[in-house]
Amino acid sequence: MNTKNSQVRLDFPPVQAPETSPDETGFRGTVAIRTQGCKLNQADSDTLARRFIAAGYRLVQSPAKADVFVLNSCTVTATADSKARQALRAASRANPDALIVATGCYAERSKDELAQVEGVSLVMGNTEKDELPSMVTSLLEQKGNRPDNLLPILDHSTQLEGVGTTRLATDIRRNRAMVKIQEGCDQVCAYCIVPKVRGRERSIPPELLVEQINQRAADGCLEVVLTGTQLGTYGFDLPGMTLTGLLERILAETTVPRIRVSSLQPQEITPQLLELWQDARLCRHFHVPLQSGSNRILEQMRRRYTTGLFAEKVGLVRRSVSGCCVTADLIAGFPGETETEFQESLSFARSMEFSDMHIFPYSPRPGTSAVYLSGDVPQPVKKERTAQLLAMAKEGFASFRNQQLGKTVPVLWESSAKHEGGTKWRGLTGNYIRVHTSSRDDLGNTITPARLEDLSEDEVRVEII
Structure with missing residues (x-):
């Protein structure tokens, strides 16, 4: 649950060293x-x-x-x-x-x-x-190791061609691998700096992605997370290719046990896409950015949906993929957001019963159109609204996990720490529940069935079956 920090995750663990050193x-x-x-x-x-x-x-x-x-x-x-x-x-x-x-x-x-x-x-x-x-x-x-009075600042005006086409000769040992399937965003939402820093949308050819995923599987990865800036528009620049088509190829041409789609916009979710989740290799986790539960604010943000469409698509997801986890993003204090509109947003988000949420207090970004909007929300008000959203998100976080207790699900075991009486292992379910258990066995980088027993703070204790 992202309640300790209302921003996006700001510091991932360091990239792990490989098992062997270079020559x-x-x-x-x-x-x-x-x-x-x-x-x-x-x-x-x-x-x-x-x-x-x-x-x-x-x-x-x-x-x-x-x-x-x-x-x-x-x-x-x-x-x-x-x-x-x-x-x-x-x-x-x-x-x-x-x-x-x-x-x-x-x-x-x-x-x-x-x-x-x-x-x-x-x-x-x-x-x-x-x-x-x-x-x-x-x-x-x-x-030498410290250039004297030398600070190159490269500034290329052209975009990269063939992004992601280089085959990587050496891999990083991990149990979950991030695989970029596309780069850039053409949506130009009012608050978002991403199109400025990631460029126009461009897709990586499917054959290269299949090759990369198979390489990750050969290196021992048990899950790949398909990432990008705008996953749902994948393939618009590749004749005859869509995200649905890419997933079909990945399912047919790779053997990695788990495949996770990192994020989808509501307007990009279709029945044809969701049919693929009949394959158990696709993780039952859908991150669908909301940003606001007020239609006027969504229009000001230049989001391409209404709350009605959002609710319709989330309902479709839940009917199509049983036991799935639906998470979302929400911005507090967007310029011009009134107290009434904030309460609309809070109420709508609560009605969606999200399994987890990332809460962002609005932060003006140079180069975005939102910085020119009137009606700046005072910082104390923004802080209070953020706190209310976090409290609501915490309730949804616990509610979803409590609903899952007693179920047996596959767990990918990611890390461990020694403690009295054995080893405490931490892992992740397909529907994005962080879990832990104690075991003397070496569970590292394995997938085992486990029964969800009880929720403690941000994790669920499980018993291996």
Whole structure:
């Protein structure tokens, strides 16, 4: 439950080091990669890590032990910007001799701003990520581990061609892999900076995605999460291809046990798409961004649906996919939102009975049209509305999980920690319930049936069957 932080997740765990190091004869140095923001950023970081490994670098988890520190940043809110600057300064303090690199969406939006952060040596936006390992290598060769008075800020005006087409020679060991299926967004919602920092929509060819998923499965991944900026429009630029067609190919041409679709807009959900969830390999988890439960505010946001359409599509999902988890995003305090409209939004969201929600207090983003709207909501009011939404979301979170108690479901076991009497394992169900159990067996990266027993805080205790 995202109640501890009302923003998107701002700091994923560090990209894990591979089981083996690169050949020492071609060893160039160590690199630590941190990821902020969304699952798409996480997928980009995994790709970047593999490219660094292929270039002769070894991954480490601690910035203090890294020759190169890379921050893959988020810029969806002002808080995300602040967290990025903090992370860069902290890495520089931990290792003053390291080459500090800023990339990602914040770097794409405001290279000059990040260039002023103490310790930063290189700033590269999203459109230059593919070149980052070679640029880092060049800087290290020319100037050593810390370039003196040298801060390249690349600024390419062209979009990447063939995004995601490079086959990755080395993989990152994990049990869930993020696979990017498309890049960019043409929706241009009033509040959203993403189209500015991710560019126009473009799809990755299905044959390349099938190859990548099969590679992840061969490397031991038991779940792939299909990520992107606008998944539902996948294939608009590929003749005869749609998201439904892509999923059909993935189901037919891969063997990975679990496939998760990270997000769908309500207007993109169709009966034909949902029919595919008859295959148990597709995870019963649907993230459907709402943003507001007021039709006037949705229109001001330039969202392409009404609350009526949203409710219709969520109902279709629940009728078509039994036991599914439906999660959503909601923005509090959008410009011009009256108290009446906020109460409409709160009431509508409650009626949807979401299994979890991400709550965002509205944050003005330079370069978006919403910054020019009148009726700014005072910060104290915005804070109070956020608190009310979080309280409502917490109720829905507990209600959904309590409804699932007693059921037996497959669990993918992701991590463990030693404790008295054995090992505490943590895992994830297909319908996105975080669970834990105690076991002396090695459950790591396995899928086992488990019965949901009781809810404690943010997790459900299970018994392995």
